[in-house]
Amino acid sequence: MKGLIAVDVNKCLGCHSCELGCAVEHSQSKHLFSAILEKPLPQNRVIVEHCDDTNIPLQCRHCEDPPCAKVCPTQAISKPEVGEAVLIEDELCIGCKVCILVCPFGSISLSKDDKNIIKCDLCFERTSEGQVPACVSNCPTNALQFIPVEQFTKEKRREFMVDFLKSS
């Protein structure tokens, strides 16, 4: 299943449930009650940022020409195919942090023990089975959606038309 994570900032209440869902998805047990007991603790890849009155869950945008992949000296970061996730191969990563510096969204970070680079992997295991990413399925208000780009742009055009007709 290919798609992008679309965010409707008007619907985000800032509950951080996407962060919890993301961390649980990246745990060994994949279950909240046991994930909080794991060592090391799993970490979330999506972060809800807040500015003025707006909340926005931010995660890797999986750029088509990803600057992080370009600057990676060991080719640990790659994007195998157009429209797919940008992934990190942990064995190749030397922890130079250059990817963190160049990411325009601040969506790449360091694991808590400073040993690994972590970022959204678009829940490739889930999406390959036709499921939506964990942050999307954990959003109680549907502020996050996982949809094909074409569908997103179509909906966007509709919205624009409605607004345009209303104001004209």
Place this chain on the structure above:
Amino acid sequence: MDKKVLSQKSIDSTCQSMIKKAEDEGIETIWDRLEKQQPQCGFGELGVCCKICMQGPCRIDPFKVGAQKGVCGANADTIVARNLVRAIAGGTAAHSGHAKHLAHILSKSAKGEFKDYPVKDPEKLKAVAARLGVDIEGKNNEELAREVARLALEEFSEKEGPNLWAATTVTKGRVDTFSKLGVVPGGIDSAISEIMHRTHYGVDADPVNLLLGGIKCSLADYAGCHMGTDLADILFGTPQPVVTEANMGVLKENAVNIALHGHNPALSDIIVQVAAEMQDEAKNMGASEGINLVGMCCTGNEVLMRHKIPPLTHSVSQELAIITGVIDAMVVDYQCVIPGLANLLDCYHTKLITTMPIAKISGAQHMELNEENARECAGDIIKTAIDSFGNRKPEKVNIPKEKNTAIAGFSTEAILGALGKVDSEDPLKPLIDNIVNGNILGVCLFAGCNNAKVPQDHNFVTMVKELAKNNVLILATGCGAGAFARYGLLTPEATLEYAGDGLKAVLTAVGEAAGLNGPLPMILHMGSCVDNSRAVDVAVAVANKLGVDLDKLPVVASAPEAMTEKAISIGTWAVSGGLPTHVGVIPPVLGSDLVAEVLTVKTKELVGGYFIVETDPLKACEKLLEAIKKRRQGLNI
């Protein structure tokens, strides 16, 4: 909806057929709403969300990356403990509100103001008065009732000494333990308000101190439960064994079906009395079988225990009663009456009648109980139900056939009475002898609710069969007891089919001696959720007889499908009473390692009892059996 999906909602075939009917008719039920609530908030599930002050809501990141403290500086331990003890206060307020209601009725009854509530059981009145230290010599019923009611009402407000209902009904050892920990409650309302004070912004931040406060409040809850049982017995009679039928097959197409739902016998018992006199009115309106009263939840248990009113269904399946299309009125008092019932009124003719000033539901008809004229109120309500009979929608009618025999009514007095038939000098002897010789391995009290997150009754039924097979004597109350009734497990036949040889022999010997020509039912139904106090009375009598404290007895408790705050408060006093207490759903405490550790381990050192959290019913049985065996080893039996 296929069979598998249905069985994940309820294992009761009558409920399954009504869930399917609801789906076919496009009607939303509790399970649909649970699904729409997914995903539920992980912070809430872990108990690490604090909404106490308006600087919040604050959440603690359980993965330790984000915030580890709330705005005020409270950490996960403080927040989880505060939330938990507030839930205990909620449960205490509910049980003791029920008891307070009865105390007011007894008080006015003794003054001659509430003529419809005479003392039904003068013996119980005397026994309770004597236990409370009242000089009963030469006093008549009214004087004793006035005195007991006065003492009862005094138990709610601020008082200097210990709460009488808590202090006079437990072992000396328990009193010593509670005194040492500083958790002896005074007034019940004071205990609740103390929790609200200490959990207010900037008061108690020490999680262990908060949990001790929770224990104190839970003991006030126990006092309220015990008072509820005592006063209900005084006013409406102490239950003795009754035989009836249970499950939706008890509904009658040609009768005015009135469901009595909620928790208090204050109105429901009167309705039972008045309905007997109004059968002809119903027949005149075309209901050839007259009035058919059925019970739901603990109001159902109250009228089952005293009047053998058939239990219909319980807890999460309450909406399904209306979906049968033949409930002409559902009369509710308070607690566990879900607002979702009102959503069904657009599609069904059922009159939903609220009766208590503190419990109204938008969309329902409110016919408030006026205790001064209780019989008249009951009569009006029954008339409304009779009028509603004519409005049935025939195309909506579908009564599931299944019903099972159920024997209930096992008050402490009834149990001792049955045991007394074996040994009239020393009624407890046969019970104790059989525990000592191992015929009875131990005792388990099943209590508590259903929970839409657990397939209805699955844990109850799985566990009870497994424990009975292992010769554990089973007591039950509340919706758990209701579940067992619906599956025919409150019968001698169940004893013969499921009980282990030792337990079977004991139940048969007692049953034969009591003149039943067969064994006692496999499970002794002791009543509503306040009636968990009856089980304590039995355990305390056994402990005193053996000269040991409750925390040494091979007695355990289980709320395998717990849901309400009341379940949390009862669970906490069961633990405080020294019992290993199983909970079959994950309570919202895992966000604090410390709180979880205190509840499951440290309480063992403090009070002897502890929580066992296990969602798998068979594994839970293993853990309870292990706890029972350990206790037996401790007693060298």
